[in-house]
Amino acid sequence: MIVRILGEGQFEVGDAELDRLNELDAAVEAEIDAGNEEAFHARLTELLDGVREVGAPLADESLEDSDLILPPADATLEEVREMLADDGLIPG
Amino acid sequence: MSMMKRISMIFRAKANKALDRAEDPRETLDYSYQRQVEMLAKVRRGVADVATSRKRVELQMNQLQSQSAKLTEQAQKALGMGREDLAREALTRKSGLQTQVNELTAQHAQLQGEEEKLTLASQRLQAKVEAFRTRKETIKATYTAAEAQTRINEAFSGISEEMGDVGMAIQRAEDKTQQMQARAGAIDELISTGALDDASAIGQGDDITRELEQMSSQSDVEAELAALKGATTPPAIDSSAPAAVEAGGAADESAAPVAQAEKEEQS
Secondary structure, eight states, X not given: OEEEETTTEEEEOOGXXXXXXXXXXXXXXXXXXXXXXXXXXXXXXXXXXHHHHHOEEOOTTOOOOOXXXXXXXXXXXXXXXXXXXXXXXXXX | OOHHHHHHHHHHHHHHHHHHTOSSXXXXXXXXXXXXXXXXXXXXXXXXXXXXXXXXXXXXXXXHHHHHHHHHHHHHHHHHXXXXXXXXXXXXXXXXXXXXXXXXXXXXXXHHHHXXXXXXXXXXXXHHHHHHHHHHHHHHHHOOHHHXXXXXXXXXXXXXXXXXXXXXXXXHHHHHHHHHHHHHHHHHHHHHTTTTTOGGGOSSOOHHHHHHHHHSOHHHHHHHHHHHHXXXXXXXXXXXXXXXXXXXXXXXXXXXXXXXXXXXXXX
């Protein structure tokens, strides 16, 4: 499975790690709903660290698309909300 | 649905929309390649822009730091001439400068981070654009329009995602840099009007003086004033004990511990 951290690159992550990443992802989502900027940032950092830890960076010249895409490490809660809304931050 | 899944689906939807526009899928390849090359140029410009901002901040930091050193010197001189009021004003200004230097240092670190990120993004994109070009030529040479479709989809969605990522990175870097440029403009203004220049022109109560006074922390000034007194007083009192007692008696309360310490050193 390929995971992209925006602004950072793509990682190849084993399927066995998916459950753990989904847990971390759910924690981030909960903070997005709660609107708690500080906690959101802490959970996002944990999620991204989790990906970097278990993932192997994909070669620069690979042309594969990602199964999962994560916000950049310094994203604000507001930015992620816009990202999740279509026609938001992601340039077409 | 999970956040990471939702974001990836939005990216994919945009890639598919772009792909649907062309009639002959092989035309999409050339068109897409053109856009990739443009994006590559754009991200390189982005790196250069951020570097320019970073250099501007560096220049300002140097200017403010040399100004800060000059104010320390002036404070020393003023104190040597017995003008504590003048020394205090110089140190107050210096403390204001320090606030600016601290802000600039934080900005500098941020710009450096953006520059690094964009540089890496441009390297990644370049590698992908080259890979895409090779793939594009192979597809055009080998496959009919109908056959080409799947191969094109594969190559296309990977690069399109990268383009979206890089486009976003450039946008974010631009936003950050713009915020900083407004602030940098204000500091340039202060430097060019000479408002930060000379503590000997003090006592005029101009806006800058008031502003710097507000920004400076009074305790910093007191602490540094006490330290300077420690540095400049001994030669003046010429190590004679009665003079030291006199100096201790004449000084205000905040300076008394310093005079006391000097007495102890000399005995």
